[in-house]
Amino acid sequence: MSGGVDSSAAAVVLRNQGHDVVGVTMRLWGGESDTGCCSVSDVDDARRVAQQIGIDHLVFNFSEEFNQRVVDPYVKSHVEGTTPNPCIECNRHLKFDKLIERGRELGFDAVATGHHARIVEQDGVKRVARGDDAAKDQSYVVHMLSEEDLEYVMFPVGNMQKSQVRELAAQAGLRTASKPDSQDVCFIGTTIGRAGFLEPRLTFNEADVFDTDGNKVGVVPAVELVTLGQRRGLGLGGGDIRYAVDVDVPGRRVVVGTEEQLYAPTSTVSSMSWPHQQDIALVTSTEVLVQGSAHGERHAARVEQQGDSFVLHWVRPNRRIAPGQTVVFYDSTDTMVLGGGIVTA
Amino acid sequence: MSTSSTPSHEYVYLDHAATSPLRPEAREAMEPYGDVMFANPSGSHRFAREARKAIDEARDLVASTIGCKPGEIVFTSGGTEGANTAVLGAVRRHGGTAVCSATEHHAVLHCVEHVNGVVVPVTAEGPLDPAVLREVLANTENVSVVSVMAVNNETGAINDIEHISHAVRGRAEKAILHTDAVQAACWIDVRDIWKHVDVLTLSAHKFGGPKGMGIMAIREGTHVEPLILGGGQERDRRSGTHNVAGIVGTATALQITDAHRAEEVKRLSALRDELVREITSRLPQAFATLQPSVGIAGTAHICLEGLESESILYLLDQHNVCVSAASACASGAMEPSHVLEAMGVPRERIKGSLRFSLGHTTTEHDIRVAIDATVAAAERLATVKK
Numbered sequence: 001m002s003g004g005v006d007s008s009a010a011a012v013v014l015r016n017q018g019h020d021v022v023g024v025t026m027r028l029w030g031g032e033s034d035t036g037c038c039s040v041s042d043v044d045d046a047r048r049v050a051q052q053i054g055i056d057h058l059v060f061n062f063s064e065e066f067n068q069r070v071v072d073p074y075v076k077s078h079v080e081g082t083t084p085n086p087c088i089e090c091n092r093h094l095k096f097d098k099l100i101e102r103g104r105e106l107g108f109d110a111v112a113t114g115h116h117a118r119i120v121e122q123d124g125v126k127r128v129a130r131g132d133d134a135a136k137d138q139s140y141v142v143h144m145l146s147e148e149d150l151e152y153v154m155f156p157v158g159n160m161q162k163s164q165v166r167e168l169a170a171q172a173g174l175r176t177a178s179k180p181d182s183q184d185v186c187f188i189g190t191t192i193g194r195a196g197f198l199e200p201r202l203t204f205n206e207a208d209v210f211d212t213d214g215n216k217v218g219v220v221p222a223v224e225l226v227t228l229g230q231r232r233g234l235g236l237g238g239g240d241i242r243y244a245v246d247v248d249v250p251g252r253r254v255v256v257g258t259e260e261q262l263y264a265p266t267s268t269v270s271s272m273s274w275p276h277q278q279d280i281a282l283v284t285s286t287e288v289l290v291q292g293s294a295h296g297e298r299h300a301a302r303v304e305q306q307g308d309s310f311v312l313h314w315v316r317p318n319r320r321i322a323p324g325q326t327v328v329f330y331d332s333t334d335t336m337v338l339g340g341g342i343v344t345a
Numbered sequence: 346m347s348t349s350s351t352p353s354h355e356y357v358y359l360d361h362a363a364t365s366p367l368r369p370e371a372r373e374a375m376e377p378y379g380d381v382m383f384a385n386p387s388g389s390h391r392f393a394r395e396a397r398k399a400i401d402e403a404r405d406l407v408a409s410t411i412g413c414k415p416g417e418i419v420f421t422s423g424g425t426e427g428a429n430t431a432v433l434g435a436v437r438r439h440g441g442t443a444v445c446s447a448t449e450h451h452a453v454l455h456c457v458e459h460v461n462g463v464v465v466p467v468t469a470e471g472p473l474d475p476a477v478l479r480e481v482l483a484n485t486e487n488v489s490v491v492s493v494m495a496v497n498n499e500t501g502a503i504n505d506i507e508h509i510s511h512a513v514r515g516r517a518e519k520a521i522l523h524t525d526a527v528q529a530a531c532w533i534d535v536r537d538i539w540k541h542v543d544v545l546t547l548s549a550h551k552f553g554g555p556k557g558m559g560i561m562a563i564r565e566g567t568h569v570e571p572l573i574l575g576g577g578q579e580r581d582r583r584s585g586t587h588n589v590a591g592i593v594g595t596a597t598a599l600q601i602t603d604a605h606r607a608e609e610v611k612r613l614s615a616l617r618d619e620l621v622r623e624i625t626s627r628l629p630q631a632f633a634t635l636q637p638s639v640g641i642a643g644t645a646h647i648c649l650e651g652l653e654s655e656s657i658l659y660l661l662d663q664h665n666v667c668v669s670a671a672s673a674c675a676s677g678a679m680e681p682s683h684v685l686e687a688m689g690v691p692r693e694r695i696k697g698s699l700r701f702s703l704g705h706t707t708t709e710h711d712i713r714v715a716i717d718a719t720v721a722a723a724e725r726l727a728t729v730k731k
Contacts, residue, residue, distance in 0.1 A: 027678035043678075060655050061678035105729045106659050 001025050001049065001057070003042030006114030006157055008049045008176040009165040013156040014112055015053055022108070023050035023057040026094060028066040029187040049174050062098055069093035071187060075201045078224045081249025082324025085342075086185050087294070092144045100152055110154050114165075117142050118158035119150055120336065125276055126150040128337040130330075133161045140294055143328040143340040144273040195225055207252040209234055212245070212261060223249050228322040229262055245320075264320040269327055269341035270309040279338045280305070282331075288338060289330040292321045298334055310341065357666045357711040357718075361551075361704030362498055362528060362644060368553035368705065370601055371594040375555065378590035386587050387576065396589045403596035410603040411545065412536030413562045419579045420592050421559040424527040425452040426572065427546030430561060430583070431523035432456035432492055434569030435544075441489030444481065444520075446473040447687035448502070453492045453525055454683070469689050471502030471635050475512040482516035490521045495529035495538050499684045499700055500634050501644025503533070510541035521567055527551055531602055531704065532610055532641035543567040547599075549591070553705055554598035558591040605705075613703045614642035616712045620701055621645045623716045628723050632694060634685070643704060648690065649697035652726050655679055657699060660722035666715050668701050 001007040001023040014021045025046045043059060050057035070089045077084035095113060103111045116131030117139040128145055131137040145153060157165050169177035184190070188197045198204075207223035208216050218235035220226055226234070230244045234256060243262050246255035274280055284305050289298040290312060300315040312327070321327060321343045328340035358366070378399065384392035386400050401415075408415040421427050432443050433456050443462030445453050448471070457464060465481045467473050473493055482488055491513045496503050506524055513522045523544040526535060530552045539545050539562060549558035563569065563582065575584030618637060624647055625631045634646040649657060654670030658679075661668055670679050685695045701715060 058655075058659060059678040061680065063678075102656065105656050105726055107725075 001046035002114070002182070003045035003049075003176065003179075004114065004182060005169050005174075005176045005179050006116070006165055007046070008114070008174050009160070009168045010112055010114040010156040011049065011055060012053055012168055012172050012174075014154070015055060017156075021055045021112075023047075023055050024099070025057070025059050026099060027059055027061045027063055028090065028094060029071070030063040030067075045176050045179070049176055052174060053172060060099070060102060062094055065098050066090065066094060074185075075198060077324055078198055079202050079249065080324075081224070081247055083227070083322040083343075084324060085326045086187075087141050088144065088326050091141055096142070096145055096149055096153065100149065103152070110152055112154035112156055114157055115142050115155050116158055116162070117155050119153065119155060122336075127275060129158075129335050131155070131158045136162045138294075139330075139337050140291055140296075140326075140328050140340075143326075143337045145275060146273070147275050150275060195222070198224065205249075205252050207249075207254055209236065209254045209256055211242075212255060212257045217256065220254060223247070223252055223254060226254055228320060247322075262319050263317045265314060265317065267312045267314075267318075267321050267327070267343050268306075268309050268345040269312060270344050272308070272310065272339055272341040274339045275337075283329055283338050284310075287315065287332060289332065289334050290327050291330065292325055292327045292343075298330065303329070309344065355665060357714045358706060359666065359668045359701040359703060359711065359715055361531075361707070362501075362700060362702035363669055364550045364556065365531070365553045365704045366706055367550075367555060367594070368598045368601055371554055371598040374597040375590040375594040378593055382589065386589060387578065396587075399589055399593050400587055403592045406596040406600050407560055408562075410535060410599050411539050411560075411562050413539055414565065416580070417562050417565055419561040419563060419582045420587065420595070421546075421561055421583055422557055422588075423559040424450070424525065424546055424548030424551070425559075427548075427559045427561045428452035428492070428523075428525055429456055430569060430572045431521070431544045431546060432462075432490055433460065434572060435490035435521045435523070436460045436462075437570040438568055439489040439519075439521075441487040441520075442485055443490045443492065444478075444485060444488055444517075445492040446478075446494065446504070448473075448497050448500075448684040449492060449494055450498050450525055450527070451683075453494070453523075457492065467687050470639055471497060471500050471688055472504050472639055473509065475505060475508040478509060479512040479516050482512065482520075485517075488517040488520040490523060491517065492523040492525065494525040494527075495533065496526070496641050497684060498528045499682055499698075500646045500688075501528070501640035501702075502635055503529075503639060503641060506538050506541045521569065528641070528644075530599065531606065532643055534606065535603070544569065549595040549598060552598050552602040554595040555591050558588060558595045560595065560599075602705075609705065610642045613707060616707060616709060617642055617645050617701075617703055620712050620716060621647065624719055627716075627720050630697070630723065630727065634688075634690065634698070643702055645701040645703075647699050647701070648685075648694035649699065649723050650691075650694045651730075652697040652723060654696065654698055656726055657697070657719070657722050660725065661715075661718050664714075664718040664722075666718045668699055668715070670698050670700065 011023055025043050047057045070086050074084040074086050100111050115138045116133055116136040118129040120129040128139050130139045204222035207220050209218035211217050220235050226244050226247050228247055242256040244254050245257040245261045283303045287300050290301045291298050299318045301312040304311045323343050325343045329338040384396045386396035404415045404418050407418050436443050443457045443460050445457040447464050448467050463485055465478055493504055493509050513520055521543045524542045526538055526545050527548045530547055543564045545562040547560040550556040571582050573584050578584050621633050625633055630650045632648050681695055
């Protein structure tokens with residue numbers, strides 16, 4: 001229970017179904033942040049909701065693991081010039097690893113969260129499926145659940161619309177009913193921003209900006225903050241719109257080009273998670289839909305296995321996905337999660 | 346445990362260092378002052394005079410259990426207010442530097458840090474070494490206040506206030522010596538502490554008094570700036586309308602604590618020893634944090650190496666055994682203990698720290714139940730983790 005409306009409603013649903021429910025708030029980020037996440041006021045909200053619906057509430061301090069598994073890799077990604085996925089890493093290592101482990105340890109039968117995703121069983125196989133509210137679907141960020149995890153995890157609001165979630169919370173008189181959805185990365189304050197967060201944790205390096213012919217056309221003060229496809233703040237001083245088409249952080253070099261130069265026929269993915277090994281054959285034998293960001297569009301691709309990596313051949317030319325970014329494969333109906341991985345090239 | 350339940354005979358309550366249940370005598374003594382004896386003691390009519398009399402009697406009683414003069418007693422809202430007044434009040438009045446030990450309660454530690462004071466390391470056994478304090482004081486200019494707790498709230502480690510006082514008097518003769526005696530009142534004759542210090546602070550709910558009440562003893566001739574200004578109550582040392590019921594309950598609880606202290610120390614140290622002995626002998630991963638000789642009778646501090654306090658506390662709670670781990674932060678999450686870190690306890694042990702604190706309601710049955718529940722919880726967790 002993060003102190004938000006989705007997990008509040010999830011607890012209400014489970015209680016109404018007659019489960020013996022204990023609310024848990026994970027304390028993850030111990031530092032300063034004004035996003036509200038992990039703040040004392042959020043924990044207060046979660047605790048008050050638990051009290052109102054008549055369940056116990058516990059706070060688990062996972063801040064050490066969060067720093068190790070989410071914050072440190074986030075900083076390291078910027079040094080290495082790859083895209084960090086803090087929310088996915090948090091789900092992978094905290095919610096659906098550490099919390100599951102804690103739940104099993106303490107004798108609980110399941111861990112439930114307020115994610116807008118569903119767990120659907122077909123022919124005896126459980127898979128993550130998109131939540132019923134397409135606009136709020138979070139199957140992308142929970143795609144990594146293993147077969148074993150799927151037996152233990154519940155998403156009680158996955159088959160609800162967000163409006164129904166809010167209505168349920170409002171009917172129960174919960175103070176979280178009209179609380180705004182959380183945005184952005186929880187540990188990065190809106191006032192300090194990404195640059196302000198990273199500044200004390202790494203060294204920003206100036207980098208030259210070149211065009212695709214190798215002519216130096218500008219300078220950026222912090223190459224660590226440049227992302228693929230970026231078109232502002234590249235020190236180009238006007239002219240035609242140009243995009244960062246290649247960002248080499250260790251090499252301190254940015255290349256800018258036209259929008260067409262952002263497109264690539266393929267992407268390569270590794271560090272795969274496959275809830276069901278048999279889905280590898282499915283993915284490599286049919287066209288799949290690939291989603292490359294939390295609420296991003298789906299693009300059709302054919303998938304070719306090359307050892308531990310998978311090469312995505314885009315059916316229609318697609319903007320390059322930055323290395324480090326997570327991609328998730330959905331079946332042709334755009335419903336079921338088949339697997340996912342991290343873009344390497 | 347349902348959210349509305351309260352400790353009763355069905356529960357094993359071993360968290361007296363957090364709060365000791367209100368003594369029935371204190372409750373009884375307080376009752377009229379929440380009811381018919383409602384008047385403000387600062388008034389001049391007969392009802393006010395009655396309330397005033399209750400406070401004066403309470404002050405006499407408290408002074409006699411501390412061994413100080415009634416005029417040296419100031420009633421406060423609790424231990425934290427007392428500590429804040431002692432440290433911040435001394436620095437505001439006299440300037441200079443504040444010094445404290447590394448294992449102080451945050452009520453002291455955060456004040457000393459707030460005024461950029463000096464924090465003195467402790468020994469691996471827990472207590473502050475007076476020789477180390479002496480050396481720090483010799484190298485620190487213009488020390489205005491030294492704050493060293495009589496007993497540590499997490500481990501129960503006892504500081505040698507007599508020798509600490511010698512160190513302070515020898516190296517920083519102008520410094521005010523404050524001791525946070527909040528965790529000492531049940532276990533050590535407060536008179537023996539008071540004779541070595543200038544300011545001593547207590548918290549009523551730790552000895553069976555009500556919450557929201559504290560005592561400061563400020564030695565005649567020692568001056569600290571008040572934190573709270575207003576109507577000039579408590580001889581201008583702490584303004585605000587007196588909490589008459591609270592003061593009466595505090596005095597009653599302290600008097601009973603003082604009267605039964607010697608026998609309770611004897612009774613409970615035997616139970617504490619049994620608890621530590623059984624848990625450490627039955628669980629290979631259990632380590633007693635202190636040697637019994639350096640701690641008070643009421644606290645058993647144990648680290649379960651490789652396990653996590655949060656899990657153990659939950660399982661114990663499921664078995665109606667109430668204990669605690671380190672200090673909880675504002676969100677209720679367990680924070681790694683600064684006390685154990687200061688003692689150099691390894692991280693893998695700090696994570697599995699448990700504090701059993703005994704008190705006036707503790708029985709032998711409680712201890713047996715707690716031992717079995719702790720062993721069962723630790724064995725379960727160790728098995729699941731494998």
